[in-house]
Amino acid sequence: MSEVAVAGRRPESGPPAFRVTGAVVAYDGRPVLDGVSFEVPRGEVLAILGPNGSGKSTLARAMLGVVPLLRGGVEVHGVPVRRFRQWNRIGYVPQRLTVGGGVPATVREVVASGQVARLRRLRLPGAADRAAVDEALATVGLTDRARDSVHELSGGQQQRVLIARALAGRPDTFVMDEPMAGVDAASQRALADAVGELRRRGHTVVMVLHELGPLRPLIGRAIVLGHGRIVRDGVPPRLSGAPVPEDGPDREHVHPHADEPPLAPAVPSLEVPRRD
Structure with missing residues (x-):
């Protein structure tokens, strides 16, 4: 991945990328x-x-x-x-691609x-912006599908499109x-390659996961939730050795799901997936 695909400099010292303090969220009173609290230092690759x-x-x-x-x-x-405005610094990858309007x-x-979050109003994309798109497509292995409709792609390929979209914003x-x-094995490997490059460049990556798969060697820290609370914070759990709560944060299987009902985003550039 070249310097145009993501910001080239390593994060500077300063406050953590995220600080969550006593977070409480309820749906319909449930x-x-x-009371979730933790910090994500800049440059950390964290699994939830x-x-x-x-x-x-x-x-x-909630973090967004x-x-x-x-x-x-x-x-x-x-x-x-609620006062954060530098959304061009945040790359969000939702659970699935939604392209509305039938277009x-x-x-x-x-x-x-x-x-979109990077471009100033009324400014057309320049050569660097187009190069960033090219590099993002190459990173996820979709250069040859650039002119195809996203509706023609498999689920795994669509997920790679979402990752490339986040990368293109640098x-x-x-x-x-x-x-x-x-997603299929090829798409999982493509994701692991992209995350590995982001880690090498010192970027912060937070991933919600139900399995670790090929990402395991890249993740230095995992937060495990159980019933809305942190039950483990540290080295990612393994199938043997460290105990795993309930039935599955470390099980090696693909399990698409939606934890919670959809909500309208507070920031227009952030897309919220729909419930299955």
Whole structure:
């Protein structure tokens, strides 16, 4: 991946990429997150694990200000999330691709849409912007599908489009919600390659996962949720050795799901997946 695909410099010292303090979220009076607190230092690759219904996706959305907190707080790069405005620094990868309106969009068009937060109003994409799209497509192995409709792609290829869209915006912080759910082995490897490059460049990556798969060697820390609370924070659990809560944050299987009902995003550039 070249310097145009993602920001080339390593993150500077300063506040953590995310700080979550006493986060409480409830749906219809039912707690989904119950007093969650942790920090994500800049440059860390963090996995958020847990069984279905544990609050993984809700936590990721709360970190981006998409889900309102009942109590507690979230800071993004040292700024309360509701006052944070540098959304060009954040690359969000939702669970699935949604292209509405019935208008066919090409792979390249969807990837280029990831630059909206960076481009100033009324400014057309320049050579560097087009090169960033090219590099993002190459990173996920979809250069040869750039002119195809996204509707012609497999689920795994569509997930790669979402990753490329995030890369094209050249952020320094990534949040990925179940990027490996229901995707094929080739797409899992492509994701691992992309995350490995982001890690090498010192970017922050937070991934909601139900399995680790080929990402395991890249993840230095895992937070495991159970019933809306952190039950483990440290080295990613393994199938043998460290105990795993309930039935599955470390099981090696593909399990697409939606933890919680959909909510409208607070930030237009962030897309919230629909419930199955």
